[in-house]
Amino acid sequence: MSMNKAYAADDIWFVGEGAKQGMYVKYRIQEFDTNNGAPFDMTIYFKEKDDRGAWIAPTFVEYQGNVYNGTMRLGDNLAALGGGSQIPDNMRPFIGAYGRSLQWLEAFTPVSQPLSLKAGSWGKIAAIGGEELKPQGQQRITVPAGTFDTTVVGWHKGQDNKIWIENEFPYPVKAETFVEVASGQAPIQFKFDLLSTGMGEPKPPKSIEEIPQPPLHQATQRGTYDLTLSWSPVQIQPNSNTTFTVDFADNNGRKLTHVSYDFTMTDKSGKVIYDKKNAFTGEGSTGIHDIKMGTGGPVSIAVVLHSVSGVNTGVFTEEADFGVVVVPEFPVSAAIIAAVAVAFIVAMTRLKGNIGSMIGGRNTL
Structure with missing residues (x-):
């Protein structure tokens, strides 16, 4: 001191x-x-x-x-x-x-x-x-x-x-x-x-549902590998097929081949939607997964690497986790309301047009 x-x-x-x-x-x-x-x-x-x-x-x-x-x-x-x-x-x-x-x-x-x-x-x-x-x-x-x-x-x-x-x-x-x-x-x-x-007391923030856009980049927990997740279509629809791709690189950005890994997808309740064990990229650096999605809401994806080019990752877990969102289904009631609103707007537009024509006709007399 x-x-x-x-x-x-x-x-x-x-x-x-x-x-x-x-x-x-x-x-x-x-x-x-x-x-x-x-x-x-x-x-x-x-x-x-x-x-x-x-x-x-x-x-x-x-x-x-x-x-x-x-x-x-x-x-x-x-x-x-x-x-x-x-x-x-x-x-x-x-x-x-x-x-x-x-x-x-x-x-x-x-x-x-x-x-x-x-x-x-x-x-x-x-x-x-x-x-x-x-x-x-x-x-x-x-x-x-x-x-x-x-x-x-x-x-x-x-x-x-x-x-x-x-x-x-x-x-x-x-x-x-x-x-x-x-x-x-x-x-x-x-x-x-x-x-x-x-x-002064700050205003509490509000929760919002963020919808991630591809591609998503994530390093494994030890920082050894970098993974890139993409999907098509970009807007993930409920109860429909979505194609996910995962690309593997080392932490210098060099693409990896012959990667053995697990690809697991779970919904917000923890229910497993898709679980592919020992997937393999072969000569390329990209793994492809066609998945039938469930209902709307957040989805978690875990990718766990086991080996790269035949070399085991060892005792350490090399995992990257991603979060995506399945867009909520459009409710039938909302569709009906939207249709009625559109029909009302079209009708009002036509009515205004007819009134305008009548006024215009009077002015020419």
């Missing part, structure tokens, strides 16, 4: 600094171990502190058109949940991603021993290969929430890993870090951007 006093008070930062009652933040977050790295939005509202000084923070998560809500109970460091948090099961993976993206950083600069944004080094950690984490200078950046004067804190390990911190703001404004890999393109370890911030 004596070292900290050598710096101006404004140079000191820790996770949670500057959090205020009535403040909210909204971030777009990606995390390697959550939903195969697919992004989600999280809104955190610092409603009040309880009698033990912990933040009571109502929280919303938006993912693929769905909204999950709960209440986090957070200490001053904001990184770890405290007892009394009310988090439903379907929200826990997202809360886990939130915690993992902050806890390692909080270990460097805790509220009890915060570090200076002008320090020569913040130290080393084995989780990033012993590389030195340190402030790297000032940078003005623009994110969806606005423009901020930040200090870049980062390290280099195959990739430039960076975190942009504005002093007196509780979370980094932006972050982009990568998984350490021996070769190939490193996938994102965690990434986030500040979408908005302000004072």
Whole structure:
């Protein structure tokens, strides 16, 4: 702490600094171990502190058109949940991603021993290969929430890993870090951007049914392979045939051949619609599946690789998951209403035309 006093008070930062009652933040977050790295939005509202000084923070998560809500109970460091948090099961993976993206950083600069944004080094950690984490200078950046004067804190390990911190703001404004890999393109370890911030209780987001459009790209959970899913017709109709194709590449984008894999499709209730075990691409890099679809609604697709060019993937599971939507069937009642509405519009148009002709005829007399 004596070292900290050598710096101006404004140079000191820790996770949670500057959090205020009535403040909210909204971030777009990606995390390697959550939903195969697919992004989600999280809104955190610092409603009040309880009698033990912990933040009571109502929280919303938006993912693929769905909204999950709960209440986090957070200490001053904001990184770890405290007892009394009310988090439903379907929200826990997202809360886990939130915690993992902050806890390692909080270990460097805790509220009890915060570090200076002008320090020569913040130290080393084995989780990033012993590389030195340190402030790297000032940078003005623009994110969806606005423009901020930040200090870049980062390290280099195959990739430039960076975190942009504005002093007196509780979370980094932006972050982009990568998984350490021996070769190939490193996938994102965690990434986030500040979408908005302000004072006052934020309006709860509404659920909407997003209908994904092809192609969809997804890396396997370990980042070894990249898969691309497409389908035809683009609008997936209920109780009709749809052709799905899945293309396989490594994490450098090179196409793979002789891929053995499973292709499994389940509906929103968990019922299996289609399950093809040990499918094989042969000489090409594309697998093709003609599937009779069920009723309308979201559908989950799991693709699990077993071997590539005869080489087994080993003890690790190489899986990519996708979500598509079967459009709801058009109700008969809605069709009747629509037909009546169209007929009414046509009749009114003709009536107006006839009246116009009559008026026009009178004017010529």
